[in-house]
Amino acid sequence: xxxxxxxxxxxxxxxxxxxxxxxxxxxxxxxxxxxxxxxxxxxxxxxxxxxxxxxxxxxxxxxxxxxxxxxxxxxxxxxxxxxxxxxxxxxxxxxxxxxxxxxxxxxxxxxxxxxxxxxxxxxxxxxxxxxxxxxxxxxxxxxxxxxxxxxxxxxxxxxxxxxxxxxxxxxxxxxxxxxxxxxxxxxxxxxxxxxxxxxxxxxxxxxxxxxxxxxxxxxxxxxxxxxxxxxxxxxxxxxxxxxxxxxxxxxxxxxxxxxxxxxxxxxxxxxxxxxx
Amino acid sequence: xxxxxxxxxxxxxxxxxxxxxxxxxxxxxxxxxxxxxxxxxxxxxxxxxxxxxxxxxxxxxxxxxxxxxxxxxxxxxxxxxxxxxxxxxxxxxxxxxxxxxxxxxxxxxxxxxxxxxxxxxxxxxxxxxxxxxxxxxxxxxxxxxxxxxxxxxxxxxxxxxxxxxxxxxxxxxxxxxxxxxxxxxxxxxxxxxxxxxxxxxxxxxxxxxxxxxxxxxxxxxxxxxxxxxxxxxxxxxxxxxxxxxxxxxxxxxxxxxxxxxxxxxxxxxxxxxxxx
Numbered sequence: 090x091x092x093x094x095x096x097x098x099x100x101x102x103x104x105x106x107x108x109x110x111x112x113x114x115x116x117x118x119x120x121x122x123x124x125x126x127x128x129x130x131x132x133x134x135x136x137x138x139x140x141x142x143x144x145x146x147x148x149x150x151x152x153x154x155x156x157x158x159x160x161x162x163x164x165x166x167x168x169x170x171x172x173x174x175x176x177x178x179x180x181x182x183x184x185x186x187x188x189x190x191x192x193x194x195x196x197x198x199x200x201x202x203x204x205x206x207x208x209x210x211x212x213x214x215x216x217x218x219x220x221x222x223x224x225x226x227x228x229x230x231x232x233x234x235x236x237x238x239x240x241x242x243x244x245x246x247x248x249x250x251x252x253x254x255x256x257x258x259x260x261x262x263x264x265x266x267x268x269x270x271x272x273x274x275x276x277x278x279x280x281x282x283x284x285x286x287x288x289x290x291x292x293x294x295x296x297x298x299x300x301x302x303x304x305x306x307x308x309x310x311x312x313x314x315x316x317x318x319x320x321x322x323x324x325x326x327x328x329x330x331x332x333x334x335x336x337x338x339x340x341x342x343x344x345x346x347x348x349x350x351x352x353x354x355x356x357x358x359x360x361x362x363x364x365x
Numbered sequence: 366x367x368x369x370x371x372x373x374x375x376x377x378x379x380x381x382x383x384x385x386x387x388x389x390x391x392x393x394x395x396x397x398x399x400x401x402x403x404x405x406x407x408x409x410x411x412x413x414x415x416x417x418x419x420x421x422x423x424x425x426x427x428x429x430x431x432x433x434x435x436x437x438x439x440x441x442x443x444x445x446x447x448x449x450x451x452x453x454x455x456x457x458x459x460x461x462x463x464x465x466x467x468x469x470x471x472x473x474x475x476x477x478x479x480x481x482x483x484x485x486x487x488x489x490x491x492x493x494x495x496x497x498x499x500x501x502x503x504x505x506x507x508x509x510x511x512x513x514x515x516x517x518x519x520x521x522x523x524x525x526x527x528x529x530x531x532x533x534x535x536x537x538x539x540x541x542x543x544x545x546x547x548x549x550x551x552x553x554x555x556x557x558x559x560x561x562x563x564x565x566x567x568x569x570x571x572x573x574x575x576x577x578x579x580x581x582x583x584x585x586x587x588x589x590x591x592x593x594x595x596x597x598x599x600x601x602x603x604x605x606x607x608x609x610x611x612x613x614x615x616x617x618x619x620x621x622x623x624x625x626x627x628x629x630x631x632x633x634x635x636x637x638x639x640x641x
Contacts, residue, residue, distance in 0.1 A: 308641040337612060
């Protein structure tokens with residue numbers, strides 16, 4: 090399994106965008122489509138989407154700051170910091186405006202980037218993160234994020250943990266997370282994501298996202314998992330009242346981890362949006 | 366007012382597509398965007414959308430068969446007949462694939478055309494017509510359609526009728542319908558739409574639309590008026606379960622006549638779809 094991890098990491102490269110160096114996985118040619126993962130995750134989780142979309146897009150899946158093999162500064166994990174990384178990366182790649190596909194934290198960051206730097210962004214697919222997420226939902230998320238900061242004795246222990254935390258993920262998605270998200274340390278494996286960065290990032294997720302949704306002028310497709318415990322049906326309804334002009338899809342049977350649990354329907358929803 | 370009617374009609378031209386001659390109003394240059402009205406209506410009702418979208422699209426609003434100044438054959442008012450007109454028009458204009466914007470009957474026809482001739486269609490904005498419309502809703506529609514077949518003594522009588530039937534339409538939209546939908550006859554004004562064609566069309570609207578929605582592969586934006594009495598919240602929910610990959614917007618405060626009642630938000634929804 091460690092061999093897989095190394096092999097997986099070899100496909101990626103680091104891009105110095107001036108303000109930070111980010112690790113990315115790039116595949117395909119065409120209009121630029123960037124992928125931004127959720128908290129504690131990394132760029133590898135988009136493999137099922139990228140494998141298909143790279144036939145007609147230049148796909149670049151990004152390890153966001155504090156995550157994966159990207160830089161992990163001691164501070165700077167607010168929405169504005171993440172969004173500035175997105176803008177800097179698009180400028181460095183010199184291939185914008187980009188389609189941004191973001192899950193959870195990545196959705197928050199993508200919509201924020203589109204609101205701040207609209208000239209760099211063509212559109213956003215914002216998966217399962219909206220304004221109006223309830224406080225108790227963020228409290229539960231904090232607990233889950235903290236629980237991931239463990240020393241695992243081996244890959245089997247990692248997979249057992251992941252299968253318990255992400256109960257609806259198919260085995261292939263668990264494999265990807267196990268293979269891409271951990272590093273060998275004395276006595277076993279630890280998450281690549283920085284615990285301090287995760288704590289700051291989780292706090293930052295609680296910031297009011299309403300002004301960003303009010304401001305954004307680029308097309309945003311709002312995607313919700315029909316069984317999501319992060320974005321409630323009420324949070325989605327309030328978001329639609331805030332921005333009734335933004336299209337919505339609800340993926341039946343998917344929990345928060347929409348693109349990993351239901352990659353096929355996520356792909357169709359993305360295509361229906363960007364091909365319109 | 367009759368002078369306005371004549372003036373309004375002068376902006377349009379008739380296009381012989383072989384199987385039928387259709388009256389269209391064309392404006393602007395760019396990718397082809399076609400507009401298809403609801404039952405008893407005509408191409409003029411899209412003026413508020415066309416005035417804005419023609420800055421970057423070649424907009425062609427169509428009087429569908431049996432309506433406006435287009436041909437009104439004695440028979441042939443099923444979905445397949447209307448959809449074949451759309452395909453024939455796109456081929457005649459030689460500028461496809463086209464974005465289709467359809468309201469009600471026009472939405473049904475546009476999605477059907479996209480399902481039958483996907484190579485001619487880029488995408489569809491389907492406003493307030495879905496599968497699963499209830500039988501009693503169609504019964505009520507039949508009554509409204511039949512009630513419109515009147516001899517009106519003058520334009521004031523037409524406007525009074527329209528204001529009573531379309532209670533949420535702004536005065537400017539009533540003006541457009543009054544100016545564009547009637548012809549002078551002995552003793553007053555009658556609808557341009559053929560009563561026989563309307564009756565056949567209304568019957569055709571009851572045909573099961575589920576197979577079309579199952580088949581269509583092109584992007585379809587489903588638009589519902591939040592207060593629509595034609596597409597119930599339940600009909601929309603069932604449609605989303607049928608095709609959860611298709612994006613949805615619900616326009617708050619709009620009844621069935623979404624694009625005439627709420628043109629600004631309809632425009633933003635269309636832009637968010639076609640610019641993604």
